[in-house]
Amino acid sequence: MLRRFCWSPLLCLGLLACHPADKGKPLAVPDPAAVLAADGDHMVSINAADAPPPPAPVQPAKDKPWPEVVLENGRAWIGCDTDYTGEAGDGTELEALDRQSLDAALEPCRERGLVRVRYVGKINPAFAAMVSRLAVVADVMDIGKRILDLDSSGGQVEAAIVAGDSIGESGWTIWVREGSICHSACVFVLAAGDNRLISGKVGIHRMMRISSTATSRAELNKELQQVYDNVKDYLQRNGVAVGVADLMMTVPNRSLRLLSNAELKQYGLDGTNAVQDDLERIKQMRKCGDDFVRRKDAFLVAFDRQCKREGADLEAVTTCGQALKDQYGFPDETCPDESPLSELGNALLEPPPAPADPPVIALPDAPVASHEAGT
Known part of the structure; x- marks a missing residue:
């Protein structure tokens, strides 16, 4: 039986560009938006000139409408605890990213003060906008415990860094649960969490450069060098070893290198974010x-x-x-919010009981019912 092959759009374009009849013609440059939509499990990087505009800054004020953003190539659900096996499952699916929709989605989580966002899909500008907007609404509702329950095969490097910087500023725990994956550009999102809990699979490989005009290894390496410099700077500010980026360079984009538990710890991708931990230690030393x-x-x-x-x-x-x-x-009685695992501290607590019915008080001139037998 012949094995079926799936041809990448970039590979097909590359083969067409090498046809003898095309000698002397300029290389065709693929449309970035089209490639992003069809890149499968690849990790892609785009030229700055071709990059979609970053999400516009959002304001807490409800009277300022947010620019329209559609969640493409991904789905998200909002839950208010960590148990996805119960009746509530992953929660309520997020249908839109406007302020009104996000307010309604997070309102049930306000009382408990914990939100879990289950995201399945690509890492792209819409994903970056989603995590930024969710953080704004969570801040307004004083929902301090935030979990990003992530399952992604990858996507766009630049969008992952934008999302990661937003996550790093707004206090998220990243969870790759059993049966889920975090591959390719998703690893940059994982790097940004205050804490990382990993039961699924984490994998890396090289990135593809969209809009590349390289015709030699040297030219391709020169194009990628600036991207990798930005990636390494990003990893450093999130307490992750830059060796991750070096290891990525050795794995073909069509392949995948799964990281072992020991490697995840070695590279600083599992557990507490080292940079965030240092920052919290300085603050907690002063306060606690x-x-x-x-x-x-x-x-x-x-x-x-x-x-x-x-x-x-x-x-x-x-x-x-x-x-x-x-x-x-x-x-700790003095510093309960700074206690370890505070982001999960109330995750397994039962919801607060409903208030008891107030006692019935008989008016002075009303007969009081007797509870004696036979009356």
Whole structure:
């Protein structure tokens, strides 16, 4: 039986460009938007001149309409806890990214103060706009615990960096749950989380340069060098080893290199974001004192060793962490919001009980019913 092959649009264009009849003709440059829509599982980078405009800054004020953005090549759901196996599942699907729709989607999460965004799809400018807008609405509603439940085969490098910078400024935990993947450009989004919980598969490979006019390895390398310099700078400010970018260069774009648990830790892609951890330590030292910081450090070491096992789902990890917190005196009475795993601290709590019916008080001139037998 002959194996079926799927031909990449870029490869087909490249073969046509090499036809002898085309000698002397300028190389055809593929349309970036068309390639982004058909790039399969590739990681792509685009020339600055061809890049879609970045999402316009959004304002908390409701009277200022947001530019229209359509979530393309992806779907998102909003939930208010970490349990996706129950009746609520992944939550309510997000139909639009306008302010009114996001307000309605996050309103049920306001009381608990936790939102989980399940996203399945490509990393693109619409995804970047989505995480930015969700953070604005979560800030207004005082929803401080934010989880991005991610399943993506990759997408556009520049959009991943824009999304990552937004995520890094707004306090998200990134979760790649069992059965999910985070491949290619998705790894840059993973890098930006304050904390990363990984039970699925994380993989990397080279990027393709859209609108490239290179005809030699040297020319292609020169085109990619600026992109990789930006990528390395981005990884450094998120506490991830730049060796990830170097390793990407060795893996053909049509292939995939899965990272082991040991490599994820080695490169700084699993667990607490090192840069964010340093920043929080400085703040917590001032606010909560030396003893708090020492206990939190000891807890995080024990949590990594005892609770984070390969294949463990988020509920099991969280249950283990909750039990471990008691041993180290958390949540701390002085600094409860700075206690470890505070973003998941109330995730498994039952919803607050409904208020009891008020007692019936008889008016002075009304007969009071007797509860004695036979009356």
